[in-house]
Amino acid sequence: MKTIPVVIVGAGPTGLTAATLLAQYGVECLILERWESVYPQPRAVALDDEVHRILARLGLRDEFAAISRPHLGLRLLDRDMRVLTEFRRDVAQSRHGYPQGSMFDQPELEAILRRNLKQYGTVTLRGNAEVTALTQDADGVRVDFTDTATGEHESVRAAYILGCDGANSLTRASIGATMQDLGFTQRWLVIDVVTEADLDQWEGVHQLSDPARAGTYMRVGKNRYRWEFQLTPGEAADDYRDMARLHPLISPWTGNVPVAELEIIRLAEYTFRAQLADRWRDRRMFLLGDAAHLTPPFIGQGMCAGVRDAMNLAWKLAFVLDGTLPETVLDTYQIERRHHARAMIKLAKFIGTAMTAGGEVGNVIRRAVAPRLHLVPGLTDLATDSRTPPLHRSDLVVRPRLRRGLAGGLCPNALIDGGRRFDDVAAGRFAIVTSIEPTPAQRADIERRGAVLIVARPGSDLHRWLRTGAACAAVVRPDGTVLRASRRLLPQTISAVRSVGR
Structure with a gap:
């Protein structure tokens, strides 16, 4: 049975990022993905400058710039579409050399990640490969998978497994980890539309703070737009597959654009959750991305967290495999990333609750308070600054307990x-x-x-x-x-x- 240093389960942005980083260090790895090619439906649409910096590290500086567009910040609207307050971002380059926020289409991102990966001879990507079992022993992990096109069963051995296999992770089940609920569950309708018409809207994120139906709008690409609306009890996505029923929801942004010029490319129901795995590692097996954490989308950090996981773990694993660092440094992965992910989930929960909760009372409070938020010292910077919290102390983050300092934060890409x-x-x-x-x-x-x-x-x-x-x-x-x-x-x-x- 062939032995491979690293097997990655899942070829989404997290898995592809991990594979590319490992390849840059010369590490051989095999990616097993159950879909034949790029999953065609749009999902993630936003990332920050820290993750943009990682994409540039992968060699995708120009390619990502060609498929993305900076967004201007956040605008809060009341139910009558009046602007309550606005937090603008400087679209100029940040301290990392890239816009603080960018919008994109996930299938396009995955396509350029896959193309970029082909330049590395140490990486093999297998589509139509569904992993069925992961069996760990003292020397490695046996990986059983099925070719879904031929039905053939195959097996390989791996020194390490990176489980980038999503919310229903087999890797998570294999290590006996469970998801801890952090107390946030909302059902939302997600709509992606393509149109050549110009909607003539402010090119930031629009957050509709309506107690009857909270919503979000953003321009994703040259001709792609995303809406998200909270579903009420008893509603389902199927209720809105007819454009006649859907159009009243999106018409405040589409204006006089004829319905015939609006093409729905995706309409789905999503349950926004806040969850965190209790364990991210069992010896040679690791959880990354949605397998380890689920973040409500209100601050656009779901996919970003998975890419950060890959960036945090890949170099450590490469240095362990080549003998530069002891295997004990792999213990720092969960210590550093789990605390960071929890902090971002809590922030997303807070923003989501502040924008959607409280019914009519909450709406009255928002209408009274929101127009004055820009007067609060430092709040605008907090709302627009893309910086995330420093990493928790570990053997690779050495900082004094009583002083924050620079340790655990990112060095600017100056x-x-x-x-x-x-x-x-x-x-x-x-x-x-x-x-x-x-x-x-x-x-x-x-x-x-x-x-x-x-x-x-x-x-x-x-x-x-x-x-x-x-x-x-x-x-x-x-x-x-x-x-x-x-x-x-x-x-x-x-x-x-x-x-x-x-």
Whole structure:
């Protein structure tokens, strides 16, 4: 039976991202996907600049720019379509070099992810491959799967399994993990429409705060639009498959566009949930994406969380497989990502509840309070800033308990020289960013450790970033996360790289 270092179950954005990152480190992997090709229905439609940065790391900077469009922020509307308040985002590039928010069509994203993967000879993608059993022993995992086109049963062995197999994850069941309900369940109607007509709407996210029927509208692409409406008890998606019944819901945005020019490409009922797996790993098997967490869509972080999972785990796994790091560093995956995912789920719950709950009383409160929200100091920045919480302390996030600092956060993908950014220079390796000019001996030590040295010159973005954390040096991991920051001595920071490799 053939043995493969990594088998990835599921070829959605999370699985494809993990496979590409592993391939960049030369790791052989097999992706098993039950669908023959890209699943054609649109699902995720939004991502932030941190995830845009990851896509660029995969080599998709230009390809993603061609299929996406920046969105301007968030607008709250009352039931009469009057604007209660508006939080605008700067569409210029953020600290990571990309728009803070972008809209896209998921099948198009998956298509470019698959095309990009073909350049790596270490990755095999098998469609029509339904995994039926995962059996783990001390030395690896037996993977049984069926070719759904021929009915043939096959098996391989894997050193590690990445379960990117969605909300109904076989991998999750195989490790005995269960989903914990975080107390949010709502039924929504999701509609995707294509039209060549110009709807002439503000190109941000529109949130309809109507106690009778909360809703969301956004432009996804050049001719693609998404609506989401909360369903009332007794309603179902099938009630709206007739455009005559659906049109009254979307007509406040479509205006005088003839019904004949509106083509429904997807209409489905979704139950928005807030759930988190109690375990994300059992020895050689890991959960990523929807297999590990489900996030209500109000802040557009569902797919983003899965891509972050892949970014967090892939480099660690690659360094373990090549002997650079001990296997114990894999314990940091759940510690770091589970706390982060929980924080984002809680934020999505809060936003969703604030926009949809409370009935008529809630509506009165929103109409009174929302127009004044922009007057609250810092609230606009909070509503528009794409930054997410720092990672939890782990063996790879070293920070003092009483001071936040830079550790656990992302190093900005700042411009450094000649038009190159931090990620271009670091190139998936450890990096040391310092405002102190190192001695020749220190430079040699850093190079011997396989790390990249980046000197932050006074007045540069990286120099200002270090100062915000009261630091003069920081160790940055291959995923862009700060492992450790130092206030005074560069040797203390260098020792952090040395200790990780032990």
